[in-house]
Amino acid sequence: MEKAKISTIQLFILMILFQLSNSLLIPLAMKAGRDSWLAILIAAAVSIFLFFIYRALYLYYPSLLLTDYTEKIIGKFLGRILAFLYILFFLYCAARVLREFGVMLLSFAFPETPLFVACALMILVVIYTVFKGIEVVARTGELLFVIMIMLAFFLFLLIAISGLIDISNLKPAFEDSSKVLNTVFTETLYVPFGEIIVFTMIFPYLNQAKKMGKTGVAAISITGAALALTTILNISVLGVPLIERSLFPLLTTIQSIQVGGFLQRLDVIFILALVIGGFFKVTVYTYCAVIGTASLFNIKEPSKLAYPMGLTVLFVSMIIASNYSEHIQEGLKIFPLYVQLPFQIILPVFLLTIAFIKNRKKE
Amino acid sequence: MNRKWIIPFFMAIYLPLLSGCWSSHELKDLAIVSAYALDKNEDGTYVGTFQLINPMNVPGALQGGASGQNPSIATYTATGGNPLEVSDNASTKVSRDLYFAHTSLLVISEELAREEGLATILDAMERGLEFRTTTKIVISRDMKAGDFVQVLTAIDQVPAEKAIKSLEFTEKLYGENVATDLQKFIKAAVLKGKEPLVSGFTVEGDIEKAKTMEQLQSSEGEATIEVNGIGVFKEGKLMNWIEGDKNEGTLWVLDQIQQAPVNIDWDDKKAAISYKVVRQKTNVEAQTKDEKPVISVHIRAEGDLRVIEVPVNVTDPHVIFRIEQALQQKIKDEAEAAIHEAQKTKTDIFGFGEKLHQSDPDSWKKLEPKWQDVYFPALDVDVTVEAFIRRTGMRNNPYLFNLNKKSD
Structure with missing residues (x-):
């Protein structure tokens, strides 16, 4: 763990940017069809409970990282293995996001550039930021957050005045509630909301521990609302069948904007959101993997790990799938249930139960 | 010592990357396609005609340039098994790379639309990176789509622009057309309870002469491009055409009228009073009564009187009321005729099914x-x-009123 502090507002921004990132761009919860926005809101509400589980763990060990207190909770041997698995999990997540970022950029903006080059350029920036430490990550977040807000505002305004919104696309609402719940618990809860598990690696840096609960709940609610609003916009502009066929619905929405015959082809907004979001998520994941490894193996200067681990993320992102369809199928079918469910929900609950029993004994 | 040089070293390495020209295309290597026309050959392959903008001859691009001497467009034709192969084959004939990001018009021949439909063609346009989903689709009636894009036009130098403007203006001012783009078409085509509509175009006059500069050298021109009819699609294929009054009726129900003239007869005089709609709103509601679907269409129009060729006292609110009623009857008749026509051909172009859904x-x-x-x-x-x-x-009152008074 490095000696650094971040403020609550920085944590708030980190959480929002991290969760919005790529989920803003890909079709989210589309299994629920027209009601996907509802699935998103429910998933956000459920993830607040998850957040309180992570917070409870943090409150037991306020100065330790997730990868440190696993040792305290379930013993040195098992705890270290678990911590190591968590580090692998973070690395793999970083690689997945990096891959998605690269594919998105390539599939519509730079079709002739090799994927490796796009990802490599991104990871170089990420490595540099991780090298500089959490304070720099947080400050970068503050800067980029302002840009994201302005972009979002500009975009909503343009979509509204270009008259594309057709609310009847959202009807009939609440057609199949079992489908909505199914989507929540098989997909949407894990991506993006469950991913806040990485913040168990960042909470100890917070300078005002008391305000953490409020900050987290506010960040999750705002993210949930923003994602639901984006989905509503996409559905009302494009309609469900088109979103289901689109790899990047928000891009299609942006491409439909035509205001006054000259304000059109605003794809650059999408690219900006993509680069900011992608950069941020990869950075946070890589940082958590780096800091976790440093504390697990007692490495004095965590920043030295930034280069090797960053390059690992890059190479993993190249080999995890041979094409984008495979990548997405893994992301929707296998990854949430077999990896994210245990790492994001089952293991933390398990850890919390043991920590609870242990701490009661002490008293 | 080493550290001191590391930063400049990396900066130097990044320099070539910063320019970001991995797959750059210079403007002079691009052929900007303004319209893409597709026909069907006898042997089942597609014939594509590309209308390329000839930038040197578009006035305004170069002030005082060589405009007016040569056509502002050039066209190339190629064949192939699918739209992409067609454009690949065409690029062997053009010295530049065909660039589709500014293609604003996709012309499909009536024959192709009827026999094969658009379902198989549009995937290439939707999937491609350059082609925009805001590209407008039109159908060339009773003629080859290739001929259509070769016709030169006078006021708007790029014929594709002229076609789109005619489409938009007739839609906006006269309520006789629908400007359908790729996205709208596919959206309607995939819904079970809705069918897409596409405007048709014809060329009146001598097409062969209209392809040469002769077309631009007389004030009348050799041939003119006209918007003509709305094509109704079912299961991706062109079924029939809606024409004349039924066009307007269709647009009334679709809530697509922005401005439109409505002419009514008065005292046995045909089209004696002309009403210009400036604001319109149509609400369609679907319900089921006793297991049977019932659709109610409510049209609300606001506008001004523009022509009064009979002596009526329009200062009298009662007379205004009677004119309003005649207008309502007229609009109602048009809308109902359009609905009956659609019902006869069994195509739900109004999306009533979707409303019910x-x-x-x-x-x-x-x-x-x-x-x-x-x-x-x-x-x-x-x-x-x-x-x-x-x-x-x-x-207020027409001057005819005063003329008639004198004779009394």
Whole structure:
């Protein structure tokens, strides 16, 4: 763990940017069809409970990282293995996001550039930021957050005045509630909301521990609302069948904007959101993997790990799938249930139960 | 010592990357395609005609350039098994790379639209990176799509622009057309309870001469491009054309009228009073009564009187009221005629099925499989119209009124 502090507002921004990132761009919860926005809101509400589980763990060990207190909770041997698995999990997540970022950029903006080059350029920036430490990550977040807000505002305004919104696309609402719940618990809860598990690696840096609960709940609610609003916009502009066929619905929405015959082809907004979001998520994941490894193996200067681990993320992102369809199928079918469910929900609950029993004994 | 040089070293390495020209295309290597026309060959392959902008000859691009001497467009034709192969084959004939990001018009020949439909063609456009989904689709009636894009036009130098402007203006000012783009077409085509509409174009006159500069050298021109009719699609294929009054009726129901003239007869004189709609709103509501779907269409129009060729006292609110009623009847007749026409051809172009799906998803599930063939043609549609005359132009009573008074 490095000696650094971040403020609550920085944590708030980190959480929002991290969760919005790529989920803003890909079709989210589309299994629920027209009601996907509802699935998103429910998933956000459920993830607040998850957040309180992570917070409870943090409150037991306020100065330790997730990868440190696993040792305290379930013993040195098992705890270290678990911590190591968590580090692998973070690395793999970083690689997945990096891959998605690269594919998105390539599939519509730079079709002739090799994927490796796009990802490599991104990871170089990420490595540099991780090298500089959490304070720099947080400050970068503050800067980029302002840009994201302005972009979002500009975009909503343009979509509204270009008259594309057709609310009847959202009807009939609440057609199949079992489908909505199914989507929540098989997909949407894990991506993006469950991913806040990485913040168990960042909470100890917070300078005002008391305000953490409020900050987290506010960040999750705002993210949930923003994602639901984006989905509503996409559905009302494009309609469900088109979103289901689109790899990047928000891009299609942006491409439909035509205001006054000259304000059109605003794809650059999408690219900006993509680069900011992608950069941020990869950075946070890589940082958590780096800091976790440093504390697990007692490495004095965590920043030295930034280069090797960053390059690992890059190479993993190249080999995890041979094409984008495979990548997405893994992301929707296998990854949430077999990896994210245990790492994001089952293991933390398990850890919390043991920590609870242990701490009661002490008293 | 080493550290001191590391930063400049990396900066130097990044320099070539910063320019970001991995797959750059210089403007002079691009051939900007303004319109893409597709026909069907006898042997089943596609014939594509590309209308390329010839930038040196477009006035305004270069002030005082060589405009007016040569055509502002060039066209190339190629064949192939799918739209992409067609464009690949065409690029062997053009010295530049065909660039589709500014293609604003996709022209499909009537023959192709009828026999094969658009379903198979549009995937290439939707999937491609350059082609925009805001590209407008039109159908060339009774002629080759290739011929259509070769016709030169006078005021708008790029013919594709001229076609799109005619489309948009007739839609906006006269309510006779629908400007359908790729996205809208596909959206309607995939829905079970809705069918897409596409405007048709014809060329009147001598097409061969209209392809040469002769076309631009007389004020009349050798041939003119005209918007003509709305094509109705079913299952991706062109079914029939809606023409004349039914165009307007269709647009009334679709809530697509922005401004439109409505002419009514008065005292046995044909088209004696002309009303210009400036604001319009159509609400369509779907319900099920006793397991039977019922659609109610409510049209509300506001506008001014523009022509009065009979002596009527328009200062009298009672007379205005009577004119309004005549207008309502007229609009109602047009809308009902359009609906009956659609019911006769069993194509739900108005999206009534989709409305029913939205308001009553349960009964829609039962009706969906046979919607177009059984339920839609037998549908009860209740049309109600409210038309308001807000102003009467710059005058109150027509001068005819005074003329008639003298003879009394």
